[in-house]
Amino acid sequence: MKTRKKNICISMILAMLLLLSACANGNETPSEPTQSDSEYPAVTPPEPADAPPAKGTVKTFQYNDFSLEVSNVKEIKQGSCFDGMETCVYDVYVVYPGAMAKVLNADTFIDEETNLPHANWAFSTSDDERIDIMDDMEPLEITEDMLGVYDTESSIYVLGFEMDDGDSQGN
Numbered sequence: 001m002k003t004r005k006k007n008i009c010i011s012m013i014l015a016m017l018l019l020l021s022a023c024a025n026g027n028e029t030p031s032e033p034t035q036s037d038s039e040y041p042a043v044t045p046p047e048p049a050d051a052p053p054a055k056g057t058v059k060t061f062q063y064n065d066f067s068l069e070v071s072n073v074k075e076i077k078q079g080s081c082f083d084g085m086e087t088c089v090y091d092v093y094v095v096y097p098g099a100m101a102k103v104l105n106a107d108t109f110i111d112e113e114t115n116l117p118h119a120n121w122a123f124s125t126s127d128d129e130r131i132d133i134m135d136d137m138e139p140l141e142i143t144e145d146m147l148g149v150y151d152t153e154s155s156i157y158v159l160g161f162e163m164d165d166g167d168s169q170g171n
Contacts, residue, residue, distance in 0.1 A: 055096040061149075063158045066107040066121050068133075068149065070142070072099035079148075079160040092160035095142050099161075102139040122152050 056072040072095050079092040093099075101123070108117040119132035123140065124147045131140070133149065140146075148160035 056099075059093065060104065061091065061093070061159050064107065065105060066133075066158075067104040068159070069102040069104055070095065070099060071102075072096040074164050077162070079157065081157055083154070083156055088156050090148075090157050090159060092148070092162050094162045094164055096164050099142040100139045101142055103133055103135060103137055106133045106135040106137075108134060119152055121149055121158070124148055124150050124157075 056074045058069060058071045059073045059076070061068045061070060070093050074094045074096055077092040077094060078089055080087050080089050082088075107120050109120060110116070111118050117134065119134055121133040123131040123133065125131070125145045126147060127145065130152075132152070142161050142163075144163045146161045148157050150157045
């Protein structure tokens with residue numbers, strides 16, 4: 001007898017839950033069959049108003065164990081520098097405004113005396129500022145002041161940056 005009362009109680013609780021869930025849903029029944037998701041047009045959320053539209057392509061720069069992802073690349077040119085003994089050639093990424101540099105692998109080393117990581121590579125700016133490139137750094141916007149990436153030991157550029165001047169037609 002106890003089992004039967006228990007089953008009735010459980011049935012009543014389930015019935016009340018169903019009734020409450022119907023009330024929560026407005027107890028509405030569609031008058032027309034619903035359409036599948038594929039029949040609705042795709043809606044793309046609008047871009048934030050303050051974000052410039054993405055242009056160009058994303059390029060991955062690789063130099064030995066160092067790698068960097070650069071967005072909004074318009075084209076790649078060649079640059080050169082003289083290190084006192086020979087002329088070094090490196091890529092120059094011409095970028096659109098809003099371009100970002102994201103570190104994929106910084107290729108740092110551990111200083112034996114301090115046991116702290118040190119940068120093998122750094123960004124150079126027109127103000128002679130050095131921004132060390134580390135694995136855990138946030139992506140960095142490439143501005144007109146950003147000259148490129150250089151080897152911190154030899155000071156030789158491995159990648160240059162140039163901002164698109166906007167005079168050319170196309171993209």
